[in-house]
Amino acid sequence: MFNPGGPGGSGVAAALGFGEPLQTIVDSAGPGEEKYFDVLSWDPRGVANTTPGHGCIANPVARQIWTSQDEAIGFYLQDPEVFSNVFTRRRTFGQMCASTDDITNLNKVNGNEHIAQYMSTANVVRDMVEIIERHGEWRSKRAVSLLSCPSPCKRNASAILARTAYSPGSEKLQYAGISYGTFLGQTFASMQPHRVHRMVLDGVVDANDYARTEWLTNIQDIDRITALFASECYAAGPIRCSFHSTSPAAITSKLHKLLSAIQESPLPVLYNGVPYTITHTDITTLLFDLWYNPAFGFSVAANVLNQIAHGNGTFLASFKSGALLNPCRASFAKEYEPPAATIAILCTDAEPWKNTTAAGFQSHVDKLRSQSELFANRWSLIPLHCTSFSKIIRAKWRFEGPFGANTSYPILFLSQTLDPVTPLRNAVAATNLFPGSVVLETRGAGHCTLSMPSIAGLLAVRKYFGMGDVPANGTQYEVDTGYFGGGDVVGNGTVGRKGWEEEVREEVLEAGKKIAEAWPIWGKALR
Numbered sequence: 001m002f003n004p005g006g007p008g009g010s011g012v013a014a015a016l017g018f019g020e021p022l023q024t025i026v027d028s029a030g031p032g033e034e035k036y037f038d039v040l041s042w043d044p045r046g047v048a049n050t051t052p053g054h055g056c057i058a059n060p061v062a063r064q065i066w067t068s069q070d071e072a073i074g075f076y077l078q079d080p081e082v083f084s085n086v087f088t089r090r091r092t093f094g095q096m097c098a099s100t101d102d103i104t105n106l107n108k109v110n111g112n113e114h115i116a117q118y119m120s121t122a123n124v125v126r127d128m129v130e131i132i133e134r135h136g137e138w139r140s141k142r143a144v145s146l147l148s149c150p151s152p153c154k155r156n157a158s159a160i161l162a163r164t165a166y167s168p169g170s171e172k173l174q175y176a177g178i179s180y181g182t183f184l185g186q187t188f189a190s191m192q193p194h195r196v197h198r199m200v201l202d203g204v205v206d207a208n209d210y211a212r213t214e215w216l217t218n219i220q221d222i223d224r225i226t227a228l229f230a231s232e233c234y235a236a237g238p239i240r241c242s243f244h245s246t247s248p249a250a251i252t253s254k255l256h257k258l259l260s261a262i263q264e265s266p267l268p269v270l271y272n273g274v275p276y277t278i279t280h281t282d283i284t285t286l287l288f289d290l291w292y293n294p295a296f297g298f299s300v301a302a303n304v305l306n307q308i309a310h311g312n313g314t315f316l317a318s319f320k321s322g323a324l325l326n327p328c329r330a331s332f333a334k335e336y337e338p339p340a341a342t343i344a345i346l347c348t349d350a351e352p353w354k355n356t357t358a359a360g361f362q363s364h365v366d367k368l369r370s371q372s373e374l375f376a377n378r379w380s381l382i383p384l385h386c387t388s389f390s391k392i393i394r395a396k397w398r399f400e401g402p403f404g405a406n407t408s409y410p411i412l413f414l415s416q417t418l419d420p421v422t423p424l425r426n427a428v429a430a431t432n433l434f435p436g437s438v439v440l441e442t443r444g445a446g447h448c449t450l451s452m453p454s455i456a457g458l459l460a461v462r463k464y465f466g467m468g469d470v471p472a473n474g475t476q477y478e479v480d481t482g483y484f485g486g487g488d489v490v491g492n493g494t495v496g497r498k499g500w501e502e503e504v505r506e507e508v509l510e511a512g513k514k515i516a517e518a519w520p521i522w523g524k525a526l527r
Helices: 011-026 060-073 080-097 121-146 157-163 180-191 207-211 222-240 248-264 280-290 294-309 314-321 338-349 358-369 376-380 386-392 424-433 455-467 500-517 520-526
Strands: 173-178 196-202 267-271 274-278 412-418 438-445 475-478
Touching: 011 455, 011 500, 060 080, 080 338, 080 358, 080 386, 121 157, 121 173, 121 180, 173 180, 180 196, 180 207, 180 424, 196 455, 207 338, 222 248, 222 294, 222 412, 248 280, 248 294, 267 314, 274 314, 280 294, 280 314, 280 376, 294 314, 294 438, 294 500, 338 386, 358 376, 412 424, 412 455, 424 438, 438 455, 455 475, 455 500
Parallel strands: 173 196, 196 412, 412 438, 438 475
Antiparallel strands: 267 274
């Protein structure tokens, strides 16, 4: 089973987008020890294709108007008027997300109950248990059916039937989760430790911080990725990095001067007959998204920043125009609304947020600015909806901890050396909650190790699923992609070999690159 994160990410979309390369990574441990896996994902309660879904604004035109207003205001919270506007609007939107609609029956279940009351991660764990139980039942029946044939297929029938037999009430989970999916994994492992057969958690959320609605253990390393952008740009040279300058420090200085200039005077752009203004918020939003996948994102960032420095905002205007929906399209009213599900899940998972006043929110922003001046504003907005939402809606069932347990098999926690929103230290801390678990570090940058793959790291995951091999805690793997080559292989993490192993490594790296290219946040930024 696989969860792509969020909260509120569509597992169905992820399975369609990169289920096949994920399957390539986990399939088959080696000659004579072949194992093959089905990759199963699903949309959790209230998310994407599930019914009833969770929404905040029933009217899609009104929803787009609200979103356009948000975009126009931005989130440069150093401006008192912007701060006041953002604080009030987010609280209002949270209140809207906690409401039901008698005309459209938006969010209604069981009469007048709200779907969000049943969307907590604890409920999703319960659904996962049901899925693996029903899968075990199907697996057993399927094996019996397949063995209803003439010899020689019955040669190992007794062993196959024993291996595939359904174990009512004790079926085991094999799971991979990224980002929020690691919180889901930690919650499952804490509630159902005896069911953990294999579990890989990549880009690790601090479960206790998340459950307290703090969101203070995420962006400690994101400025180091900005510094890495400057150093890699300088090393790449002016041909490969168009935002080049005389030193990494000069590149960093040029970036901050550009942002200051745009804040003072936004850049006007005409694109496809529509006027746009490029703002400080637009640039920091794009950089934040691109830092999720620097292997591809650094080159794009350099080109966009260079364009803006020369008065050309075409790319960012095209990016902004891509967020607009066509109200004439028949499916317009059914557009997936990720923020709605995100708000419902994170607000019902956590304790009511304590920073309910403007002064409390300012204190929260200040704490984050001590971690990242550039990206604190963006990150501070995540729990703000909960100030109003949590006063109205509370989960019927919420896992209150403690997080941690002795699982029936060790968990693999994965992390990049530099992750913009789930730093390596979170993975290290999680091993203290789950005895016997280990951290594997990929020496790259980006959100989750899949954003910048390592052949050796991916093979370690394959051997863990296929053979149960658990590497030593703290094992490090070099990455096999570069920063300013569009993600091309540079080979610094591998040594050339011949035969089957070489083919496997090429296959695994190609699968890893496909996932990186289909990475949800990166895809959003590219569009």
